[in-house]
Amino acid sequence: MTHPIEIQCLIKASPEKVWKALTDKIEMKKWYFDIQDFELVVGTVFNFYEPGEHKKYHHVGEILDVNPLKKLSYTWTYPDFTDEKTYIIWELEERENNETLVKVIHHDTEKFYDLGENFSRKSFAEGWNGILNQSLKPYLEKI
Structure with missing residues (x-):
């Protein structure tokens, strides 16, 4: 049985403002990742790396x-x-x-467990917590 990771936070911003930050690739680059091929269309495949020189992990999403x-x-x-x-x-x-409850749910992370500690439930939970609470929230509440 899987147990998804669920992180949430309350952000002092409208749903419209939050949605734009989550779906506009120019906005995303300011607080999240640089995802050049992101398009808000079902079926679109996009690629990105974490920021920094090493480009350690290639991510692909659809x-x-x-x-x-x-x-x-x-x-x-x-x-x-x-x-x-x-x-x-x-x-x-x-x-x-004018507040929005933002929730991110990551399903099936146990599929990555054999890849090592950087792909553990703990690592993903810490990552999503940082993305929501140290990146998205401060970004939206300052603009």
Whole structure:
């Protein structure tokens, strides 16, 4: 039985602002990754590396579902290491006072466990927590 990783945070920004940060490749580059071939179209395959000189991990995703201002999902894999795929779901929930609850859910990460510590549940949870709370939230709350 799988147990997805689920990280959430409340951001002082409208769902429209959050959605743009999650889906516009110019905005993404400011707080997340530089994903040149990202297009918000189901079936689009996109590639990226973590920032930095080493370009250590090649990521490939494919857009699975787009529900504007509510939900975005895509596959997530590391083709240099495995054929296994996991999937990510971003969910947005509008709250009062121009706030948005942002949730990221990463399913099937156990498929990567044999790849080592950098692909462990703990590593992914820490990574998503950092992406939400130290990258996305501060970026959106300052602009």
